[in-house]
Amino acid sequence: MGTRTFCNCQAQAELSRAELAPGLPVQQCEACGGVLLGMPDYRLWRERAVSTDVAGQDAFEVSDSAAARACPGCTRLMQRYRVGVTPDFRVDHCPSCQLVWLDKGEWQGLAQAGLATRLSEVVSVAWQRRVQSDELRARREAGLRSKHGDACIDELKRVREWLDAQPKREELIALLRAGW
């Protein structure tokens, strides 16, 4: 990316060279604090980095932009990939240009969640599927909790875990049903 690239934030500032972590070059927008990261650079950094411990100590806020961004490489809309942590945010990725856009605070958010070194996984279909199925499961459990109460569901979970660990699980469940 030798050409000049401008941010599509309000200021439309020109991106300038910066380092996200030692040995990890990015193009940064001074105005909005977002960074453009080339996945080949990222993978190189992951292989070479002496320390990938990038967890920041400073307080930060993730300012996940609501709208999809145009890819600076091909101008098509970047795909949004959910990180699936709390608080959740999305990173923008263009698979064809191998570019990731991180809004201000998102790198710190990844680092805090222990995912700064797993960005390649986050921007994968498998990761997105897992985030969705985790969410579905959480929603289902929340529904059960409001219907039966926390104490009941906690106890049920405990019993289920115990049952799952039993070699004669099916036989025990049959016993329960039959009321022996």
Ligand SMILES: [Zn+2]
């Ligand atoms: Zn692109």
